[in-house]
Amino acid sequence: MPDTIHGAGIVARGVGKRYAGRSVDTLSDIDLDVPAGAFVTLLGPSGCGKSTLLRLLARLNRPTRGRIDYTGRAEHVPDCALVPQEPTLLPWKSVFDNVYLPLKLRGQSKGAARDAVFESLCATGLQDRADAYPRELSGGMKMRVSIARALVTDPDVLLMDEPFAALDELTRHRLNDDLRALYERRRPAVVFVTHSVEEAVFLSTTIVALRDGRIDWQLPVDFGPDRTDLRERKDYARVRAEVSARLRGAWTDRS
Amino acid sequence: MSDWSYLLARPPLWLRTALPTAFFAILLAIWEAVVRLGHVSPLILPTPSAVASDLWLHAGTLLWSTWNTFVVTVEAFAIGSVAGIVLAILFSRSRLLDLSVSPLMVLTQVTPTVAIAPLVLVWVGVDNVNAAILILAAIIAFFPVTANTMMGLKSVSHDLHDLFTVRRASSWQRLVLLELPAAMPYTLSGMKLAGGLALVGAVVAEFVAGSGTDAGLAWRISEAANRLNTPRMFASLFLLGLLGVGISGLLSLVQYLCLRRWHEAAIVRDR
Numbered sequence: 001m002p003d004t005i006h007g008a009g010i011v012a013r014g015v016g017k018r019y020a021g022r023s024v025d026t027l028s029d030i031d032l033d034v035p036a037g038a039f040v041t042l043l044g045p046s047g048c049g050k051s052t053l054l055r056l057l058a059r060l061n062r063p064t065r066g067r068i069d070y071t072g073r074a075e076h077v078p079d080c081a082l083v084p085q086e087p088t089l090l091p092w093k094s095v096f097d098n099v100y101l102p103l104k105l106r107g108q109s110k111g112a113a114r115d116a117v118f119e120s121l122c123a124t125g126l127q128d129r130a131d132a133y134p135r136e137l138s139g140g141m142k143m144r145v146s147i148a149r150a151l152v153t154d155p156d157v158l159l160m161d162e163p164f165a166a167l168d169e170l171t172r173h174r175l176n177d178d179l180r181a182l183y184e185r186r187r188p189a190v191v192f193v194t195h196s197v198e199e200a201v202f203l204s205t206t207i208v209a210l211r212d213g214r215i216d217w218q219l220p221v222d223f224g225p226d227r228t229d230l231r232e233r234k235d236y237a238r239v240r241a242e243v244s245a246r247l248r249g250a251w252t253d254r255s
Numbered sequence: 256m257s258d259w260s261y262l263l264a265r266p267p268l269w270l271r272t273a274l275p276t277a278f279f280a281i282l283l284a285i286w287e288a289v290v291r292l293g294h295v296s297p298l299i300l301p302t303p304s305a306v307a308s309d310l311w312l313h314a315g316t317l318l319w320s321t322w323n324t325f326v327v328t329v330e331a332f333a334i335g336s337v338a339g340i341v342l343a344i345l346f347s348r349s350r351l352l353d354l355s356v357s358p359l360m361v362l363t364q365v366t367p368t369v370a371i372a373p374l375v376l377v378w379v380g381v382d383n384v385n386a387a388i389l390i391l392a393a394i395i396a397f398f399p400v401t402a403n404t405m406m407g408l409k410s411v412s413h414d415l416h417d418l419f420t421v422r423r424a425s426s427w428q429r430l431v432l433l434e435l436p437a438a439m440p441y442t443l444s445g446m447k448l449a450g451g452l453a454l455v456g457a458v459v460a461e462f463v464a465g466s467g468t469d470a471g472l473a474w475r476i477s478e479a480a481n482r483l484n485t486p487r488m489f490a491s492l493f494l495l496g497l498l499g500v501g502i503s504g505l506l507s508l509v510q511y512l513c514l515r516r517w518h519e520a521a522i523v524r525d526r
């Protein structure tokens with residue numbers, strides 16, 4: 001399983017979205033490619049339509065215009081997993097059972113799912129908390145459970161909506177490191193919503209900036225797969241500065 | 256002194272038991288004294304000791320009646336709870352059904368049970384009084400279960416619904432794995448109310464029905480009233496009170512056991 005790139009990506013063409021009862025489009029003219037194995041970050045201020053786009057990609061809502069297609073692996077429907085901003089766990093289920101849920105929904109017995117669940121728990125550092133209940137966990141731990149639950153089916157596409165926004169900075173750094181490692185191990189296509197420049201630069205292979213419901217610009221980030229000491233590197237600081245400048249609209253192609 | 260006020264602010268279990276027990280004992284002592292000193296006729300107000308001796312002498316009959324009332328209450332509670340949950344599920348599935356039927360359901364609740372009782376008795380048949388009592392008690396009991404469960408089914412967060420949608424859960428899976436468990440704190444709180452109401456329903460219905468029953472506590476009370484046997488009335492009332500406390504305590508225990516793994520806030524406060 002490691003080092004294989006999953007077969008599915010997403011292609012959006014001419015996508016627009018207007019919510020019922022609203023007089024303006026929340027999204028317009030979105031052309032977006034999420035190739036298999038890419039880590040795409042949607043970056044932009046609150047209210048620019050990031051969550052709306054993510055929900056369209058997850059097929060939770062329908063676009064008003066345009067179309068969204070899942071590509072690759074034509075023989076089966078691509079498996080899609082969602083990590084919402086709040087770690088919405090079932091409070092009446094243990095950590096193990098929460099992570100087991102997606103497999104249960106597919107009709108897998110607990111015994112048959114055991115290995116997959118434990119692999120997912122280990123990958124997110126939760127192997128010792130399998131029997132805990134959500135109320136006993138910190139915010140960071142709950143988010144780990146939410147991620148473990150998303151990963152348990154080894155999804156083709158992983159959609160994350162500001163998963164770490166509510167966490168303190170240290171926890172967020174740690175989870176960013178771990179998410180990077182998980183992504184490199186399994187290589188799903190990831191669409192990650194954030195309003196943090198730092199997070200976007202650290203994680204992505206492509207940054208997509210949204211403004212007022214449109215794609216403002218896109219930037220490939222080529223730091224390669226190993227990003228363990230990236231935060232201390234000079235080129236990281238340089239790209240961060242570039243992204244910040246672009247977001248302010250102050251970027252000119254001089255450097 | 257400050258130790259004492261600290262104890263009162265956070266009363267431990269022994270204190271919460273000891274205080275009402277002591278108060279009750281003092282009350283009984285004053286009561287006994289007042290009647291014995293001849294301030295009140297024992298025919299109107301029997302002494303606690305007279306009540307206790309009646310309870311002791313007729314323990315067999317009285318406990319049998321308590322058992323009968325208990326059985327009807329439990330049956331009504333069970334029927335009401337199951338019907339309440341099923342109705343809530345149906346209403347939550349079909350808006351049309353909800354809009355059409357709920358107002359009628361509310362009508363059965365705002366009409367006093369005592370007033371419906373004779374009608375139900377006529378319908379079910381006078382030779383079928385126990386069934387009539389059961390139906391009446393269940394009619395009172397189901398409503399809080401339905402209302403609370405419906406609220407609980409609607410309480411599920413959008414994020415969790417989204418999760419089930421993305422994972423392509425069937426609507427059966429959504430109901431069984433998400434909505435019903437999420438509604439459980441609400442349902443349990445409704446069932447606690449239903450337990451008390453089932454007892455009220457059983458007693459009221461038995462009063463209206465009069466004779467022809469297995470003779471529950473209500474029958475003992477009206478029989479004793481006809482004979483001006485006040486000690487018997489008090490003895491029956493005492494057992495009825497115990498029954499109510501027992502049922503409520505049992506349901507609180509069930510509620511606690513079911514929800515202790517959840518957050519404390521999951522226990523919906525009774526209104």
Ligand SMILES: Nc1ncnc2c1ncn2[C@@H]1O[C@H](COP(=O)(O)OP(=O)(O)O)[C@@H](O)[C@H]1O
Binds near residue numbers: 048051052053
């Ligand atoms: N369900 C909805 N109905 C109507 N308007 C919505 C809905 N969801 C979001 N919006 C509006 O769409 C805009 C973009 O919202 P959103 O996609 O949540 O932005 P972001 O995630 O970037 O903060 C906002 O103006 C918001 O008010």
Ligand SMILES: [Mg+2]
Binds near residue numbers: 050
């Ligand atoms: Mg958002």
